[in-house]
Amino acid sequence: GNSVTQMEGPVTLSEEAFLTINCTYTATGYPSLFWYVQYPGEGLQLLLKATKADDKGSNKGFEATYRKETTSFHLEKGSVQVSDSAVYFCALSDRGSARQLTFGSGTQLTVLP
C-alpha cells in the first residue's frame, strides 16, 4: 500500500535559518505529491504540489522537487520567518487509490525571533 514517511519533529529554528523537512514515499503507481500546512488553531491549507517526476512545486518561498529516483519530496525554504511556525504534512494522492490522500505524520516547526 501507499505510505509517506516524514522527518520527525519538532523542529526549532531561528528566524532566517534554512529549512529542510524530509519526506519520502512508497506508492504503487505514479502519485501526485503535496505539502499541506496547518497553522495553530486552523485547518489544512495546500502549500504546494507536484504531479510528475522532476516537477518543482513552490509557494510563499517554499519549494519541493518530485524525485522519482529517490522517492522523495523534501520541503525547503531558504529563510524562515516566525509566521512559518506551523505543522507541515507531506501527502500523496495515487490514482489507484481513488485519489484519496495518504498523509505523513506531520512535522511541527517553530521559528524563534
Next chain:
Amino acid sequence: SAVISQKPSRDICQRGTSLTIQCQVDSQVTMMFWYRQQPGQSLTLIATANQGSEATYESGFVIDKFPISRPNLTFSTLTVSNMSPEDSSIYLCSALTGTNSGNTIYFGEGSWLTVV
C-alpha cells in the same frame, strides 16, 4: 481551486449525542472525502462521500457510527453518532478538483469537536 466551508467550526457536545457536520463546496467537484484528525495526530481518512449512493468507508469506520450523505456534487454531511470522549477530534471535509494530470485536494477549515 475550491473554497470549502464547514459548519459548525467548533462545538462542545454531550456524551451520547449525535452531531451533523455540513460541508459546502463553491463549485462542482468529482470527489469528496471526510478525514479525522485526533489531537496531535495526522489525518486519517474516514470515508469517500459518493454522490447519490452510499459512502465508501475505510477500515475501522462504519456507517452506523459515521453516516454520510452527499445529495449533490457540492454538498456533503458527516454525522458523528452516539459520541464519546474518544470522538473528540477535528473533522475535515475535502474535495478533489482538476483533471487526471493536475488533480488537487482541498480542505475545509475543519470542525473541532470536543465531547464531554
